[in-house]
Amino acid sequence: MKKYIIDANLPYYFSLWRDEAYQHVIDTDPHMKDSEIWVYAKENKLTIVTKDADFSELVLLNTPPPKVIHIKLGNMKMKAFHQAIDKIWDKVLAMSDEYKLVRVYADKIEGIG
Secondary structure, eight states: OOOEEEOTTSOSSOGGGOSTTEEEHHHHOTTOOHHHHHHHHHHTTOEEEESOHHHHHHHHHSOSSSEEEEEOOOSOOHHHHHHHHHHHHHHHHHHHHHOSEEEEOSSOEEEEO
């Protein structure tokens, strides 16, 4: 069962997100607008994983679903990004179960709501 939708602004080829719990926007519809991703995630009870601040703002004004995991690591080389996310991903997912918004920074993980 799918639980997460990975926004197009995040890596498509990332082994961590290649199991049955994840789907990438590119596999759903590569031309989806943010508003369409939001509706799709809401209808399918998915958590949006993104680098896009617009989803953070939307989730603060709404009741889940969807929930949002907002990755705010800044510009990094792909290998460094993968290593950073791989180390903390289990904690991010655990926090996402509890909070409607999880913000992932280089030095901390923050849960809101």
